[in-house]
Amino acid sequence: MKFPDLPGERIDLVEINASCIDDLHEYSSMPVFFEFMELIESRSREETETYYQKLVRRSQAPTGHYWMIRHKGDDKVIGTFGVLDIDTRKGSCEIGYGVSPQYWGKGYFKEVLRMVLEYLFDEAGFHRVWAKTQDDNAASINSLKSLGFKHEGTLRDFYLSEKNGVRNDAVVLAILRPEFSAGKAYK
Numbered sequence: 001m002k003f004p005d006l007p008g009e010r011i012d013l014v015e016i017n018a019s020c021i022d023d024l025h026e027y028s029s030m031p032v033f034f035e036f037m038e039l040i041e042s043r044s045r046e047e048t049e050t051y052y053q054k055l056v057r058r059s060q061a062p063t064g065h066y067w068m069i070r071h072k073g074d075d076k077v078i079g080t081f082g083v084l085d086i087d088t089r090k091g092s093c094e095i096g097y098g099v100s101p102q103y104w105g106k107g108y109f110k111e112v113l114r115m116v117l118e119y120l121f122d123e124a125g126f127h128r129v130w131a132k133t134q135d136d137n138a139a140s141i142n143s144l145k146s147l148g149f150k151h152e153g154t155l156r157d158f159y160l161s162e163k164n165g166v167r168n169d170a171v172v173l174a175i176l177r178p179e180f181s182a183g184k185a186y187k
């Protein structure tokens with residue numbers, strides 16, 4: 001499925017391309033970025049490049065699309081945002097995202113999420129958008145809830161950390177188009 005680039009107030013969402021690799025690596029080498037993710041502690045340059053290729057493959061597939069989150073003014077790539085597992089018949093997709101720790105807590109993710117939801121629901125005719133995240137990832141969960149996502153359930157022991165072998169639950173949150181439309185007050 002083809003998605004447009006989306007212009008925002010402080011950032012633009014631009015289809016992922018190789019210009020992001022240096023900035024992607026800058027924050028992918030920070031262990032704090034991966035605190036609530038099961039797989040790794042940080043990425044080497046080679047691992048960042050492999051990860052970048054994975055996002056490109058997902059973006060080129062008919063069921064996905066990845067934008068880089070590009071900061072206006074200096075063109076710094078401060079994160080990525082993807083839509084995955086798109087089902088065009090049902091109008092549903094999963095989302096996956098990350099923002100550089102240097103930009104956390106400044107409302108950037110909320111700006112991005114609002115832009116994507118407005119596009120998916122108001123222009124592309126989607127009905128359901130969902131995410132899964134580790135159950136102790138407060139930043140991720142609060143960000144989703146702040147735009148109206150509702151907790152739908154828990155996937156017990158869904159994650160298994162490569163770092164320490166600990167299993168963690170995943171929570172599933174979702175928002176439906178009528179809820180987003182009714183919740184424009186979240187703005």
Ligand SMILES: CC(C)(COP(=O)(O)OP(=O)(O)OC[C@H]1O[C@@H](n2cnc3c(N)ncnc32)[C@H](O)[C@@H]1OP(=O)(O)O)[C@@H](O)C(=O)NCCC(=O)NCCS
Nearest residue numbers: 098099104105106107108109110133138139140142143146
């Ligand atoms: C989740 C993430 C994208 C949030 O990005 P961000 O730009 O810092 O988020 P925002 O500043 O837009 O904040 C959005 C909301 O979440 C809340 N929030 C942000 N960080 C928080 C934290 N550490 N604890 C609790 N709430 C938090 C904010 O208060 C805000 O809600 P409000 O508007 O009601 O006050 C970022 O923390 C991240 O990239 N984490 C690492 C990657 C990750 O975990 N991705 C999800 C994997 S499934």
